[in-house]
Amino acid sequence: MDLGELQLLMARTYGERDAARGLPATVAWLAEEVGELAQAVRKGTRQQQATELADVLAWLASLANQLGIDLDDAVARYAGGCPKCGGTPCAC
Amino acid sequence: MDLGELQLLMARTYGERDAARGLPATVAWLAEEVGELAQAVRKGTRQQQATELADVLAWLASLANQLGIDLDDAVARYAGGCPKCGGTPCAC
Numbered sequence: 070m071d072l073g074e075l076q077l078l079m080a081r082t083y084g085e086r087d088a089a090r091g092l093p094a095t096v097a098w099l100a101e102e103v104g105e106l107a108q109a110v111r112k113g114t115r116q117q118q119a120t121e122l123a124d125v126l127a128w129l130a131s132l133a134n135q136l137g138i139d140l141d142d143a144v145a146r147y148a149g150g151c152p153k154c155g156g157t158p159c160a161c
Numbered sequence: 162m163d164l165g166e167l168q169l170l171m172a173r174t175y176g177e178r179d180a181a182r183g184l185p186a187t188v189a190w191l192a193e194e195v196g197e198l199a200q201a202v203r204k205g206t207r208q209q210q211a212t213e214l215a216d217v218l219a220w221l222a223s224l225a226n227q228l229g230i231d232l233d234d235a236v237a238r239y240a241g242g243c244p245k246c247g248g249t250p251c252a253c
Contacts, residue, residue: 070233070240071163082242082249096199103195107188110228118228122221123235129217136202136210141162143215148162150174157174 072140079130087131099128164232171222179223191220
């Protein structure tokens, strides 16, 4: 799945609810999901870790949708290697 | 860019350093980046928001690499709509 497909999927599935919820509540949900991911990394199963990674990614895509930002465009800053030093591998 | 390409790009750019840093430090960095994203959503420019979205996504991909988890497989749980109710749109 590419990032554009993911954003479209999130818009179809959660777009209306996201818009009604608003940005601060979406940031709060994202933070909650990051907490669940942190716990899964520490003591979860591989399946729980995968689920929580997906949930954080889903909330990140929903947030990008609300901001009207294309994740693919945004992540292009990493396409040429480290955005700070330009290195692949990073030599910062 | 698809999720597999992003993970490969992160592995090439940061893989060695990620492995040396370890999981707890990577989770801490991810949390830091989520904080920067939250601030950018509240009072940042569109460019700052895009940068911080990309940084969170990059750290998420690095974390998935360290866990040996394929983000594309993980996010497939959303492919059929909401994983809880199965709806598109979600009817939870």
